[in-house]
Amino acid sequence: MEDMILTHARALKSLISAAALLGIGSLSAMAQQVNLYTVREPGLVKPLAEAFTAKSGIKVNTVFLKDGLAERVAAEGERSPADVLMTVDIGNLVDIVEKGVAQPVKSAALESAIPAQLRDASGQWFAVSLRARLVYASKERVKDTAITYEDLADPKWKGKVCIRSGQHQYNIALIAAHIAHHGEAATETWLKGVKANLARKAGGGDREVARDILGGLCDVGVGNSYYVGLMRSGAGGPDQKKWGDAINVLLPKFKNGATHVNASGVAVAKHAPNRDNAVKFLEFLVSDEGQKIYSEANFEYPVKAGAQAHPIVAALGKLEPDTLSLSEIAKHRKAASVLVDRVGFDN
Amino acid sequence: MSSLTSAILWPFAPRLRRGVGGWLAGSFVVAALVAAPIVSLALLAAQGSGDLWPHLVAYILPQAFRDTLLLLGGVGILVVTIGASAAWLVTAYDFPGRRWLEWALLLPLAMPTYIIAYAYLDLLHPIGPVQSGLRALLGYESPRDLILPDIRSMGGCILLFGFVLYPYVYLSTRAMFLMQIASLVEVARTLSAGRAGVFFRVALPLARPAIAVGTSLALMEALNDVGASEFLGVRTLTVSIYSTWINRSNLPGAAQIALLMLLVVVTLIIIERFARRRQRYAGAAQRQRKLTPQRLGGWRGALAVVACLVPVLIGFVLPALYLVTEAAKRIRFAGISPEIVTQTITTVTISAIATVVALLLGLVLAFTARLAQRAFSAMLLRVASLGYAVPGTVLALGLLAPLTAVDGWIDDTSRMVFGVGTGLLLFGSGAALVYAYAARFLTISTGGIEAGLARISPSLDHAGRTLGASALGVVTRIQLPLISPALLSAGLLVFVDCMKELPATLLLRPLNLETLATHLYGEAARGTYEDGSVAALAIVLFGLVPVVLLARLGQRRIVARGRTAEPVDNVASDSLILGSAALDAAPVPASGPQVNGSYVSGTDPRT
Numbered sequence: 011m012e013d014m015i016l017t018h019a020r021a022l023k024s025l026i027s028a029a030a031l032l033g034i035g036s037l038s039a040m041a042q043q044v045n046l047y048t049v050r051e052p053g054l055v056k057p058l059a060e061a062f063t064a065k066s067g068i069k070v071n072t073v074f075l076k077d078g079l080a081e082r083v084a085a086e087g088e089r090s091p092a093d094v095l096m097t098v099d100i101g102n103l104v105d106i107v108e109k110g111v112a113q114p115v116k117s118a119a120l121e122s123a124i125p126a127q128l129r130d131a132s133g134q135w136f137a138v139s140l141r142a143r144l145v146y147a148s149k150e151r152v153k154d155t156a157i158t159y160e161d162l163a164d165p166k167w168k169g170k171v172c173i174r175s176g177q178h179q180y181n182i183a184l185i186a187a188h189i190a191h192h193g194e195a196a197t198e199t200w201l202k203g204v205k206a207n208l209a210r211k212a213g214g215g216d217r218e219v220a221r222d223i224l225g226g227l228c229d230v231g232v233g234n235s236y237y238v239g240l241m242r243s244g245a246g247g248p249d250q251k252k253w254g255d256a257i258n259v260l261l262p263k264f265k266n267g268a269t270h271v272n273a274s275g276v277a278v279a280k281h282a283p284n285r286d287n288a289v290k291f292l293e294f295l296v297s298d299e300g301q302k303i304y305s306e307a308n309f310e311y312p313v314k315a316g317a318q319a320h321p322i323v324a325a326l327g328k329l330e331p332d333t334l335s336l337s338e339i340a341k342h343r344k345a346a347s348v349l350v351d352r353v354g355f356d357n
Numbered sequence: 358m359s360s361l362t363s364a365i366l367w368p369f370a371p372r373l374r375r376g377v378g379g380w381l382a383g384s385f386v387v388a389a390l391v392a393a394p395i396v397s398l399a400l401l402a403a404q405g406s407g408d409l410w411p412h413l414v415a416y417i418l419p420q421a422f423r424d425t426l427l428l429l430g431g432v433g434i435l436v437v438t439i440g441a442s443a444a445w446l447v448t449a450y451d452f453p454g455r456r457w458l459e460w461a462l463l464l465p466l467a468m469p470t471y472i473i474a475y476a477y478l479d480l481l482h483p484i485g486p487v488q489s490g491l492r493a494l495l496g497y498e499s500p501r502d503l504i505l506p507d508i509r510s511m512g513g514c515i516l517l518f519g520f521v522l523y524p525y526v527y528l529s530t531r532a533m534f535l536m537q538i539a540s541l542v543e544v545a546r547t548l549s550a551g552r553a554g555v556f557f558r559v560a561l562p563l564a565r566p567a568i569a570v571g572t573s574l575a576l577m578e579a580l581n582d583v584g585a586s587e588f589l590g591v592r593t594l595t596v597s598i599y600s601t602w603i604n605r606s607n608l609p610g611a612a613q614i615a616l617l618m619l620l621v622v623v624t625l626i627i628i629e630r631f632a633r634r635r636q637r638y639a640g641a642a643q644r645q646r647k648l649t650p651q652r653l654g655g656w657r658g659a660l661a662v663v664a665c666l667v668p669v670l671i672g673f674v675l676p677a678l679y680l681v682t683e684a685a686k687r688i689r690f691a692g693i694s695p696e697i698v699t700q701t702i703t704t705v706t707i708s709a710i711a712t713v714v715a716l717l718l719g720l721v722l723a724f725t726a727r728l729a730q731r732a733f734s735a736m737l738l739r740v741a742s743l744g745y746a747v748p749g750t751v752l753a754l755g756l757l758a759p760l761t762a763v764d765g766w767i768d769d770t771s772r773m774v775f776g777v778g779t780g781l782l783l784f785g786s787g788a789a790l791v792y793a794y795a796a797r798f799l800t801i802s803t804g805g806i807e808a809g810l811a812r813i814s815p816s817l818d819h820a821g822r823t824l825g826a827s828a829l830g831v832v833t834r835i836q837l838p839l840i841s842p843a844l845l846s847a848g849l850l851v852f853v854d855c856m857k858e859l860p861a862t863l864l865l866r867p868l869n870l871e872t873l874a875t876h877l878y879g880e881a882a883r884g885t886y887e888d889g890s891v892a893a894l895a896i897v898l899f900g901l902v903p904v905v906l907l908a909r910l911g912q913r914r915i916v917a918r919g920r921t922a923e924p925v926d927n928v929a930s931d932s933l934i935l936g937s938a939a940l941d942a943a944p945v946p947a948s949g950p951q952v953n954g955s956y957v958s959g960t961d962p963r964t
Contacts, residue, residue, distance in 0.1 A: 082757060087765070089764065
């Protein structure tokens, strides 16, 4: 009887190791790979991963998630196979730290490449690319060449403004930055003004703004910088190229500041089984090669001093990022979200 | 009533119930599996959400409830109108193209709502083909000269959902019309009731349970959708759950809203059932003849064709054509990527496994309810429907804790016994996905099986037991063979739903695993929608296969039955799928060993 149990146990044991070899379960035993949990789309991650593998010989396994990345890693706990967490928006980066799923990283390469205000003081997250929140204006109908974020509430735009949902992270960060500059009361008034100017219900994506401008639904709108590149380069097809060509892109500023930028960033997971490879991957992202992919595959601004933005994006004009730190903006996110509800921005 | 009769007959019951303990235990485990994510949500909710509720009550709930009610009301009216009238037209009348339309009306089932939303915005946008063509036709130069209503609105959202989700009502109602009402309709016709009279005063009231069940499934799909409604700018309660979770990092608060919503859904279902508690739909499973379709000629026939064609065109043909052109553009430009093939195989494999699991679990629940006939087992059966009543992402979030707990336990045990860890076995192998799909769609399989079982006379069970068969023997040798068509059609529906599933797939899949839906989502998120159109088309095509099977199967049986002049039924009807289904909380109708006149007809040649 005991023998039988032992035989069974042995059989099961070999089965399990076979399963582990086949790539089931945690792969901590296998060297030379790195596991990436990302909210960034495969269209961007794939070229990054391929270039990294070509350079280092380290295989990149990815899973593309949307909402719930931090929740999943937290639930997986110490058994989590995640090495690198890759996300967008300062809110998510802060969330990763607050949920305790990241670990501090010290790396001279990272620290020299990324300016201090674009990384966590304790090394728990690093921004690897930037995007600016810009104003798209109709080439045909808008003659203004400069605009402030505050101007969007100007009644002269009544019925002419398009924007995606106020509760979308990109807008929440913009509104949070407005709060950081002007306080909550002034932001509420501003939001009411923008809301009163809307040509259509807040919704859709940033590209819909350009499309709706071409379609004559609105004259100005708010959208991220990289969408301009995605549209104008023809990466999204010939139709989107038309949308992109129908707009002038203005680099708006806060009256007492400059252009609002947000970041995409990365962190090393707290229980990363391949920690060294994870750090290597991070360092690759801010290498010249990695930064180039960010600007070429997705038209994002590089974080590294001296790295070039894509020509289409560079042609928009010189970006002067707001000096507010991302962490400061993140503090006002909740208040921003509450304000959006209070003024009924999305209704 | 049924529990009363069982109580009276209790002394005679034990013999028939012998051997069902194992079934009950199995049922309990299944119900626990489905309830686990809900319980873990409740635990999350219990952590407290700070100052959330005053804010919600002041600014969110009034608007979210209004939008939700408008959406559900609108979609409800639309799916009932389209679903029930199309079902009536194809069963009560004969007109050109009827046989073809009868199954074509099911096609929109293959279309995920988010694909419909993307496709229609492209088609109907001011610079899209429809409006551009219209302007060219009418001689307008700029889109600004001719402003038409925007699809991105409550109205647009209702229309899209209505035209994609009506098949749920169509399927269940048509089943009811096919099986149950021939004699009553003929009586009405004899009494010279007009066409409208027959429909509104006889057919419609009789089909109410079927309509209710089909509608509740359609409405839950609409309610739990985030992709399409957010894209179209409609802010339902589900969207509020999202912003609470994501922007305020208030997951407990989001869980509270989700549970509140679940409560509302369950309450609505109970109210509906309560409202028709005194109504009897007796005669239901008695021997019935097929309703003889009346020939509709001339303009009436043409009108019937149009009425049945429009939903198919809007809900399927137009968006499908659009996908085909987009995909063709893409393929010409870049060819078919080998990934699509891998992703298709992955999607079909996981969906198939999940379907089998959902059917097995459904069988356990439904058979237990039938064999044990206790309030307890009936209640377990109802738990199965919970997974469908919460949004996919919320269910997936609720699954995180139980899944990782089990994974942890497996890993620890394996380490202790064999000295080798397994890591996260469920997550890493994709088993988590199978669990999520099964938990989410269990209500569909259970409902179908239950409806199939309801039509087997209990006297057969009793005969089997009397002749010495065990409980398992009754199941395998009598019931299973008899319900195989219902089983098949329920399986096909579950499969289609798994193919389309997005939110839980996104959150719970292992590294390097991509399904067609997640691929499409990745492309759409980046706005390179054209790249995604190939995947979208693959989802529709592979979703189409089961839908066509579902329909053809039904037709073949009609023909077979018709020839031998036996009672007509039809698989798509066996499945009354949705029929007595899911959320209909009554225990299997013929409850208790008593001979229940309304369900047993000893002369029915099938039984």
